[in-house]
Amino acid sequence: MANKKKLSEVTDMFKDVDILSLEGVTIEGDIEIDLSGLGGGFDPMLAAILGQENAVLAQHFARLAGVFGVPVGFGAPAAGVPAPAPAVAPALAAPKLKDLIPAKFDVANIAEWTTQIQEVPIGNTSADGGSRGKRVMLGGEKALPFFPDAPMPNRNQVTIDVFDMRLGLAKAVKENYDEVMDNPGEWAKKNVEKFNADMITIHLISTDPLVKDTPAKEAAKTVEEVLQAVDVPIAIGGSGNPQKDVEVLSKAAEVAEGERCLIASASLNLDYAKIAEAALKYDHDVLSWTQLDMNAQKELNRKLMKQCNVPRDRIIMDPTTAALGYGLDYAYTNMERIRLAALMGDEELTFPMSSGTTNAWGARESWMVSSPLKEDSDWGPREYRGPIWEIITGLSLAIAGNDLFMMMHPTSVAVLKHITQTLFGSIEAEPVDIANWIGAEV
Amino acid sequence: MKINSPLEAYKYLPQTNCGECGEATCMAFASKLIDRSGKTADCPPLMKEKKFAKKLAELDRLLAPEIREVVIGVGDRAAKIGGDDVLYRHKLTFFDKTKMFFDVTDTMDEAALVERVKKIANFKKFYVGRHLLLDGVAIRSVSNDPAKFAAAVKKVAEVGIPMIFCSFNPAVLKAGLEAAKDKNPLLYAANKDNWKEVGELALEYKVPVVVSAINDLDTLKTLAKTFAEAGIKDIVLDPGTAPSGKGMKESFTNFLKIRRAGIMGDTEIAYPIMAIPLTAWMAGITDPVSASFWETAMASIFTIRYGDIMILHSMEPYATLPLVHLAETIYTDPRTPVAVDSKMYKVGNPDENSPVLFTTNFALTYYTVESDLSSNGITCWLLAVDTDGIGVEAAAAGGQLSADKVKDAFDKSGFDIHKDVKHNSVIIPGLAARLQGDLEDKLGAKILVGPMDSGRLPGFMEKNWPPKQ
Numbered sequence: 001m002a003n004k005k006k007l008s009e010v011t012d013m014f015k016d017v018d019i020l021s022l023e024g025v026t027i028e029g030d031i032e033i034d035l036s037g038l039g040g041g042f043d044p045m046l047a048a049i050l051g052q053e054n055a056v057l058a059q060h061f062a063r064l065a066g067v068f069g070v071p072v073g074f075g076a077p078a079a080g081v082p083a084p085a086p087a088v089a090p091a092l093a094a095p096k097l098k099d100l101i102p103a104k105f106d107v108a109n110i111a112e113w114t115t116q117i118q119e120v121p122i123g124n125t126s127a128d129g130g131s132r133g134k135r136v137m138l139g140g141e142k143a144l145p146f147f148p149d150a151p152m153p154n155r156n157q158v159t160i161d162v163f164d165m166r167l168g169l170a171k172a173v174k175e176n177y178d179e180v181m182d183n184p185g186e187w188a189k190k191n192v193e194k195f196n197a198d199m200i201t202i203h204l205i206s207t208d209p210l211v212k213d214t215p216a217k218e219a220a221k222t223v224e225e226v227l228q229a230v231d232v233p234i235a236i237g238g239s240g241n242p243q244k245d246v247e248v249l250s251k252a253a254e255v256a257e258g259e260r261c262l263i264a265s266a267s268l269n270l271d272y273a274k275i276a277e278a279a280l281k282y283d284h285d286v287l288s289w290t291q292l293d294m295n296a297q298k299e300l301n302r303k304l305m306k307q308c309n310v311p312r313d314r315i316i317m318d319p320t321t322a323a324l325g326y327g328l329d330y331a332y333t334n335m336e337r338i339r340l341a342a343l344m345g346d347e348e349l350t351f352p353m354s355s356g357t358t359n360a361w362g363a364r365e366s367w368m369v370s371s372p373l374k375e376d377s378d379w380g381p382r383e384y385r386g387p388i389w390e391i392i393t394g395l396s397l398a399i400a401g402n403d404l405f406m407m408m409h410p411t412s413v414a415v416l417k418h419i420t421q422t423l424f425g426s427i428e429a430e431p432v433d434i435a436n437w438i439g440a441e442v
Numbered sequence: 443m444k445i446n447s448p449l450e451a452y453k454y455l456p457q458t459n460c461g462e463c464g465e466a467t468c469m470a471f472a473s474k475l476i477d478r479s480g481k482t483a484d485c486p487p488l489m490k491e492k493k494f495a496k497k498l499a500e501l502d503r504l505l506a507p508e509i510r511e512v513v514i515g516v517g518d519r520a521a522k523i524g525g526d527d528v529l530y531r532h533k534l535t536f537f538d539k540t541k542m543f544f545d546v547t548d549t550m551d552e553a554a555l556v557e558r559v560k561k562i563a564n565f566k567k568f569y570v571g572r573h574l575l576l577d578g579v580a581i582r583s584v585s586n587d588p589a590k591f592a593a594a595v596k597k598v599a600e601v602g603i604p605m606i607f608c609s610f611n612p613a614v615l616k617a618g619l620e621a622a623k624d625k626n627p628l629l630y631a632a633n634k635d636n637w638k639e640v641g642e643l644a645l646e647y648k649v650p651v652v653v654s655a656i657n658d659l660d661t662l663k664t665l666a667k668t669f670a671e672a673g674i675k676d677i678v679l680d681p682g683t684a685p686s687g688k689g690m691k692e693s694f695t696n697f698l699k700i701r702r703a704g705i706m707g708d709t710e711i712a713y714p715i716m717a718i719p720l721t722a723w724m725a726g727i728t729d730p731v732s733a734s735f736w737e738t739a740m741a742s743i744f745t746i747r748y749g750d751i752m753i754l755h756s757m758e759p760y761a762t763l764p765l766v767h768l769a770e771t772i773y774t775d776p777r778t779p780v781a782v783d784s785k786m787y788k789v790g791n792p793d794e795n796s797p798v799l800f801t802t803n804f805a806l807t808y809y810t811v812e813s814d815l816s817s818n819g820i821t822c823w824l825l826a827v828d829t830d831g832i833g834v835e836a837a838a839a840g841g842q843l844s845a846d847k848v849k850d851a852f853d854k855s856g857f858d859i860h861k862d863v864k865h866n867s868v869i870i871p872g873l874a875a876r877l878q879g880d881l882e883d884k885l886g887a888k889i890l891v892g893p894m895d896s897g898r899l900p901g902f903m904e905k906n907w908p909p910k911q
Contacts, residue, residue, distance in 0.1 A: 038686040038725055038736070096672045097641040100634075103667045103710055105659035107703040148695045210876055240839050269840055291836060320836070325569070325767040327806050327833065329774050332746075333532045340530065362835070364897050365763055372897030373568045373817045380759030388735055392742050392764045396771070399746050411735075419739045422690050429687030434721045435656055438582045438608045438630075442545075442723035442755050 038418060038429050109149040113343040117141045118312050118350050119154070122199065122285055123233025124260040129283075132259060133231035136198055138316065138403040139352035144339060145401055146423040156398055156420040158405045158413050159199035159235055160191035161358055164214070164222045165206040170367035172386040173408050184222050185229035192230045195410040196417070201235040201264070202226045207248045208239035216244075216251035223252045227259060235262035235287070235406070242270035250278040257282040262354075265289035265318060268300055276308035286310055287354060289318040292330050294338055298348040305348075312351075316404065321355040323363040324393045331355075332400050339401030353397075354404040357416075360393035361386060361408065387411040395419060443527050444504045448472035454501035456487045456494065475505060477777075478527075478537070508705050510713050511538065512650050512676045514578065514628045514751075515604025521577045523678070523750040524714035529705050532776050539773040540744075541577040541751045542765060543606050545720055547584045548594035555597055561757060563603045567766050568817070570809035574766035578604035580630070580753045581618070588617035595621040606630050606652075606753065612639035619647045628652060628751075630716075631680055634661055637668070644674050652716055656682030657692055659699065659711075667710045678751065679711070683718040685725040685740060694743060701748035714750035717741070723755050734761050745769050781831035782808045786855040790821030797907055798859065799869045799892065800825035800848060807833045811896040818900040823863070827851040835873040845880035852885065859887050867909045871896075 119140040124130025136157050142150035166181045176195075180187040184202060191197040204219040206212040223236055236252045238245030249263055263279045265287035266272035279286045288304055290296040297319055304310040319338055322331040335353060342349040360366055366389035371379045379385065390412035394405050398420050407413050421427050445451060451472040458468065463484045465471040474480030482502055488494045511525040525537040544562045546555055559579055567574040579598050583591045591609065595618040598605055605627040607618040615629055631654035632640035644651035651674060655661035659681065666677050681696040697715055704712035722737035734756035741752055745768050754761070781803045789812060790796075801811045803826040815822060827848055829837035837843035852859060860866060866887050870877060872894035882889050890909060893902045 038727065096645060097638045097668065099668075100637070100664050101668045101671055103660065103663040105663045105699070105703070105711065107699045107706070107708070110702075146691070146694060147698060291832060291840060322833075324764060324771065326810075327804075328768075329771045329776065330780065332771065333530075333776055336530060337532055364895050365767075368895070368897060371568075372814055372900070375566055375573070375817070376568050377565045377762075378759060379763065384731060384735075384758070384760035385763065388738055388760050388764050391735065391739060392768055395739055395742050396746060396768065399743065415735055415739060419736075419743075422687065423694055423743070425688065425691050427687050429689070430726070431687070431689055432685055432721065432724050432726075434682055434684055434689075434718070434724065437718060437721050437724060438610070439584050439586075440721075440724050442720065 038422070038427065110143070113143055113149060115142075115343055115345045115347075115350055117339075117342055117352060118315070120285060120313050120316055120352050122235070122260060122262050122316075124258060124283065128260065130259045131227070131231065132233050134233070135260075136233050136404075141339075141343075141401075143343065144336075145399060146425075152424060154403070155424045155426065156403060156405065156417070157198040158196075158407055158417060159201045160195055160197035160410075160413060161201050161203060161406060161408050162187045162191065162226065163203045163205055164219065165212065167205065169408070170361045170386055172367070172383045173361060176410055185225040188226045188230045188234075192232055195413055197232065197413070199233045199235060199262075199404075200226060200230055201237055201262075201406050203237040203239075204248055204252065205237075205239045207244055208241045209244060210241075211239065216248045219248050220251045220255040224255050227256060233261065234259070235264050237264040242267075246271045246274045249275055253278040253282045253284050256284065260284055262287055262316060266300065266304060268296060272300065272303065273308050276304055276310050279314065280308075280310060285314045285316060287316050287318050288351070290320065292320045292322070292327075292334050294319070294334060294341070294349075297338060298346070301348045301351065315351045316354050317349075317351050318354045318356065321357060321359045321393065321397060323360045323366070324389055324396070325365060326363050328393060328396060332396050335397055335400035335402055352403040353401060355394065355397045355402045355406065357390055357394040357397070357405045357412075358408045360390040363389055363393075365389055387415070391415050391419075398423075443476075443478075443507060446476065448476050451475045451501065451505070454497040454504075455485065456491075458487065460487060462486045475501075478507075478534070481505075507537065508707070508712055509701075509750075510675070510677070512628075512678060512714050514541075514606070514626060514650055516624065516626050517602065519575075519577075519603050520626070521604045521751070526701075526705070526750075529702060531772060535775040535777060536773045538750065540749055540769045541604075542741075542762075542769070543578040543580040543604070543751065543753050544576065544757055545580045545582055545608075545753060545755050546594070546598065547582045548587070548591045549584045550594070552597060555594060556601075558757070559598050559601045559603075563601050565762060567763060568813060569767070569770060570806065571813060574770055576762065576766070578606065580606040580608055583607075583609035583611065583614045583618075586611055586614060588614050592617040592621035595627075599625055604628075608753075610636055612636055612643060615640065615643055619643060619649065626650070628678065630654070630753075632665060632669070634665070637665055641669055641672060641674060644669070644676075645672065650676035650678060652678045652680050654680035654682075656680075657684075657689075657696065659696060662700075663711045666713060670710065677713045678716050679713050680716045680718070683721050683740070683744070685719075685721040685736070690740070694747065697744060697748045715748055716751050716753070717744035717749035718753045719744065720753050720755045731760075734758055737761065738764055741765055742768050746772055778805075779831075780805055781828075782826050784826050784828035784851055784854070786857045787812070787824045787826060789815045789824050790819070792821050792823050794862065794864045795908070796822050796863065797865075797869055797903070798823045798825070798857075798863055798867065800827050800851070801871055801896070802827055802829040802832060802834050802837055802843060804829065804831045804833045804837075811899075814896040814899055820899060820903055823857065825851055825855060825857070834871045838874045838876060843874055843877070845877050845884040848877070848881060849884045859885060865909055869902075869906075 117139040120138050122136045123132035137154045140153035188200045206214040207219050238248050262285045266275040267289045288300050338349050366386040387409045394416045455468040463471050507525045507527050509524045509526040514521045521541040522538045528534045565576045591614045599622040608630045629651040631652040633654045653665035684690045684693045719737045719740035727733040738761045784803045829842040832842050869890045869892045875891045878889045
């Protein structure tokens with residue numbers, strides 16, 4: 001039974017079903033990623049059932065998918081068969097060690113974690129007055145991510161970047177998008193259909209006065225184009241120019257009215273009140289962005305809530321992501337501290353978090369052909385370094401408490417989703433007998 | 443650590459303010475003991491004078507880290523693991539970075555074995571002024587033959603980095619111990635079937651030992667307690683590392699529970715924990731790149747959540763580079779300052795013809811640029827502009843790096859671009875290109891826009907320096 005399947009074919013089969021994610025599939029692109037043995041994999045048997053268009057089954061499946069990502073697959077049997085356990089040699093003399101002294105292991109839950117993180121939905125379906133095919137739910141945690149103290153209600157989500165113009169990207173990334181880079185709608189479609197994006201982020205970078213100075217009105221058309229091309233929830237980002245972004249994002253919010261997009265972002269460097277006003281008027285969420293500073297994050301959140309009257313279920317925080325090797329220690333600890341403070345009752349921080357994981361591509365290890373330093377050991381092929389850099393940057397922050405990941409490389413997306421959903425507990429796999437790892441063929 | 447204020451430590455000190463430790467007062471020394479930057483051995487009176495013996499013993503007990511510190515190997519490259527006092531790094535800092543051991547087998551041919559071990563020992567990755575290294579070799583006895591295992595151990599021992607002996611067969615482990623006397627290897631492992639024999643070996647050869655009970659914390663604690671009562675102090679815990687599905691989630695949960703119990707004061711399980719991400723290669727992933735990615739992802743999880751030592755397989759740079767960086771990330775002391783002093787630094791011995799560059803005072807940015815310049819022999823003036831410790835790109839976007847700030851930094855540094863150098867030029871970071879025009883006006887100097895990444899400065903200098911008149 002072949003376990004590999006082109007993602008495009010899979011997407012076609014599932015197109016009428018509300019599937020939140022597909023794991024264990026082969027991604028077309030520069031790297032084939034094969035996680036079939038890890039469980040949760042695509043199963044042709046399941047596809048056959050869906051093919052019968054049995055409404056009841058499909059609904060059941062969709063519900064399961066909603067809870068578990070995608071339900072049980074039948075992973076390939078383990079390829080490396082471990083050697084038999086080495087026999088224990090006859091007892092040597094054992095004078096000091098006579099009998100086991102029995103002990104019971106027990107540890108308590110953390111009593112101080114009293115407060116739940118706010119649940120924040122992104123995307124309005126027709127039931128909510130929008131046109132999105134599904135809603136993404138973030139937050140709701142009562143413990144650190146994947147901890148046993150309390151179940152984590154919502155899994156991590158990945159939104160894949162789209163830009164409103166062709167731009168310079170790392171080679172390994174660009175290879176995947178080259179033919180759609182002049183067409184944001186097609187780009188968004190590819191992210192959803194081929195690369196399994198939960199959401200799309202459209203970055204309106206061409207509006208920067210120092211780039212193309214695209215007028216807000218024209219940029220808003222790109223947002224409409226993306227909304228029509230895909231039916232997943234979307235995030236809308238500006239160019240980073242604090243003056244122009246206010247105008248651009250306000251206009252974008254207007255044309256996307258009722259879709260509950262994530263407006264990225266409000267910050268202390270710009271007129272956040274205007275951003276908040278547009279988001280509220282046109283029914284969107286606000287991304288509250290600060291730069292590696294927990295107190296600034298509290299201040300901005302407080303202003304959004306008290307000054308701008310943004311309801312709690314419309315705030316998501318971006319406390320800033322720095323790449324592995326380039327300040328991830330600050331980004332990691334900032335997020336972990338924010339989440340711990342929230343769980344212990346700091347109401348100014350009890351919001352889901354978002355990470356610009358794409359920043360990992362700024363690390364030279366992710367894109368440079370070889371090390372600029374002569375003393376270094378060989379850096380090996382960069383086409384594998386980049387994706388793993390994005391994965392590990394994102395995974396570290398997932399463990400610190402981050403909920404939503406803005407990412408770029410399809411392989412990184414596939415692996416990050418699979419590993420976070422494994423920790424989340426929604427991936428079933430054939431148990432592996434690890435007791436005999438010493439003799440395993442690897 | 444059982445105490446957390448300098449006052450509590452002070453009670454056990456001589457209180458004479460003799461200054462022999464290098465601190466002005468005993469109270470200052472007490473603060474160092476509490477933040478673990480000093481140790482009792484640094485106080486000569488306390489160590490030497492008999493009347494303090496009792497106090498010293500008690501103070502050492504109070505100051506001992508919650509998680510036992512275990513040393514593997516000998517000499518410069520001995521690997522110290524454990525030693526932690528907190529569950530989150532910002533509460534203090536984590537001690538004794540996660541150690542990465544890579545596998546070899548006793549069935550490899552000698553040349554391949556030696557080559558792999560040397561590759562492990564010689565791995566180097568430059569990072570802010572020093573090298574990140576890999577830590578040791580885990581020798582797996584696939585043959586289950588004591589003679590073969592001993593032969594492999596001899597070869598590995600010659601290279602001189604720490605070793606883990608992997609076999610459940612006490613006869614194999616004993617052969618290894620005989621072949622590498624006084625190398626202080628870690629024995630893997632004692633389990634519920636062989637614990638008596640392996641425990642005896644640990645006692646006889648005075649080496650650290652792993653107790654292993656897969657997904658069974660009662661048995662794990664039972665084994666650890668039994669060993670501790672028998673006088674074995676250097677214990678490492680292996681609760682199992684499952685590579686996929688619910689099994690992996692269980693493994694993760696076990697790590698969390700064990701460390702939480704240890705930090706909360708359950709001394710019977712307060713030992714370093716071993717993770718074995720190598721099991722990724724047993725999960726049925728057919729493509730080696732995917733298997734390596736998965737192993738790296740697993741290793742990352744356990745670097746962050748309480749794995750103190752790991753056994754890994756993939757030596758590909760795309761596995762080792764992210765792992766050494768992540769261990770550094772998690773174990774870097776968060777109390778060290780984010781920023782370097784804002785001033786003019788010299789790289790090499792610059793003169794009036796040397797180029798002038800600036801970057802931000804964010805420590806990581808500064809050290810990266812500085813090492814790119816010095817490692818490539820570029821002699822220059824390097825100004826660290828105060829951007830509140832934010833990197834170039836973010837600071838240029840957020841306004842912390844502006845033409846005014848750069849002008850201000852030049853003024854405060856006392857460096858005069860018109861007098862101290864002849865070329866009247868400044869090379870600016872490519873990520874701050876937007877400041878070019880503004881800077882030309884403010885500094886009255888020629889502005890050259892450098893590369894986006896300082897790693898490309900050597901090529902840039904070749905083409906653009908000295909500047910054309």
